Amino acid sequence: MTQSKPPLRRGWTTGSCATAAAKAAWLVLQGHEPPASVWITLPSGREVAFSLCQFTGTPDAPCAAVIKDAGDDPDITHGAIIRCTVRALPSGAGIVFKAGPGVGTITRPGLPLPPGEPAINPTPRSMICTALAQANNNILPDAEVTISVDNGEELAQRTLNGRLGIVGGLSILGTTGIVMPFSCSAWIESIHRGVDVARAEGLPHILGATGNVSEKAGQALYALPDIALIEMGDFAGGLLKYIRHHPVPRLSIAGGIAKMTKLGQGCLDLHSSRSRADMAALAQLAAQHGAPDGLPAQIKVCPTVAEAFLLSSTHNFPLGNLIAQKAWDVAHHTLAPAPVRLDVLVFDRMGTLVGKATEAALL
Template sequence: MAPNSHPLRRGWTTGSCATAAAKAAWLILNGHSAPAYVNITLPAGQQVGFAIARTGGAPDAPFAEVIKDAGDDPDITHGALIRATIKTLPTGCGIVFQAGPGVGTVTRPGLPIAVGEPAINPTPRAMIRAALTEANAGICPDAEVIISVENGEKLAERTLNSRLGILGGLSILGTTGIVVPFSCSAWIESIHRGVDVARAEDLTHLAGSTGNVSEKGVQKFYNLPDSALIEMGDFAGGLLKYLRKHPVPRLTISGGIAKMTKLGQGFMDLHSKRGPADMRQLAELVLAYNGNPDLADTIARSPTVAEAFLHASQQGFPLGYLIARSALQTVKDVLHPAPIQADVLVFDRAGNLVGQA
């Protein structure tokens, strides 16, 4: 950490915010004054407090709202208003969850929530049940819990939800209740759910891509359906390690030149913040291939992979194929011993295939 930097601040999942809002709404429904602050218990047992931003609604259907604080994580839901509305149900109904405006509905199998259910994941549901039970003298109440997210449908356009079959808004997520800065846990969870959906549809060939250009390229190359496309972004490890435990017959990894170079060098997180590609290691691929010391030296001294690739292209050297081959070795190493047939495609920024292994 740099001398003048500060520790990154943790935040709260949408599930934690929904739980706090639900508890506040339940208290109002049962005659308490609108609370300014409530405590909830996270899955690991920690007690944490949440400020209640606003309350309102009818006496028999009050709502409470919490502003999502993602800490220093680059989370699209940071600052979103999470609302819970509570209504009583007849005895014996238990707690029933509904999707309000901005919360999606599951439309395809393979997710941890059944088709037709609101996209409120199992851990947030359990947290809400526990919070309402605690607030109801230890007895699980009979209540309808409606979770809404202001502007959630628009925010969902920037997620992978539609590809997963979650339509109409965001998912209420979280397994720990805490957002660890720059863990991008929501993205990794979306990767895992994408694999689950594809497996539920019995797809035999998936493609994990680092970005839009490489995703379009691999889809066109193999004529794959949208549900076979896993937008892994920088999180190659998040995809490969999950597939090792939940295999499919075939996997293609598709990406740009720089990110596939890093994958070939063993990086599981391909973001530039996690470190640059090793140019000397890239130059060693050239020496191992044909022993061209001049080109190898030029590549070793190049400041970026893009410039190194340009030098190689000018000499007609197949650097993209060497990058693909080294990336494929990493893919195989991580997937082992899962019986998955794997290949790697490398695309330039214009979408041209420049490497394949």
């Protein structure tokens, strides 16, 4: 008898950790002993407790720290130390947010905050304001809040921050305060912000790619700047549906043979665990377009799309273009009615263009 796996453990966003650290630091600033833990309020209204791992700073500017626990989510910030330093400001100043070491600064328009602001998103800012008011007899104090992340600048190199114009470190994120394991919400959010930045910059052409090889090959083909590149990954639907409501003049979709086959078969989530290529349908597509005798039957029993493509290549049959066209049809339908010029590029593992579609065709 097989045992069921335990449920995946949820974690906390950087915004929640910063909120707890800010509340603890404010309490110390008011003369309280450094607390072992504090309670904060999530956007849902739920109350949760956080343990503090360290207190530093000075009596006029105490600093509290929380170790981020991302639960069972493969988050690069899991285990990072989130610090918050709080100091009092003159009456009427309100809450002023600052980026400390390891927290980025926004340099481009299109994000939820204007250029020059620390990359502390609106929801974490609101959570921090609520926490400080709770610790101040329900009155919002006048205070400077500086958030930092140990090794944040190095961690940020593994994110899309540089491409989005966030320099110097990580963003303090979170819309619910909770990290849902493998929810993919952070990736999709980064896709949306990438489109927002491209639109704000007035870019005429952006490229969404499933991976590094197709991204580099597509960028070279069109000589696109880095800011025009959207790391779509497996979330074709996340990109296409957002552009449907936030159009750009031109969009290129680039990907490998297998993922573009799945897109052409109507899959908008291209992850291997959530969608599979239908080899029988691929064989039928080849047969409908004049594939040599015997090739469709061989394609049907191929274990992978890559193998089917190699077989087609030995017969000089343009399977890549058929895959690109079917993917174009699905992407165009998903974008409609947005007036977006669309093309689809299919690359092999070496970055060679093996299929392209730029408009509707009779298939």
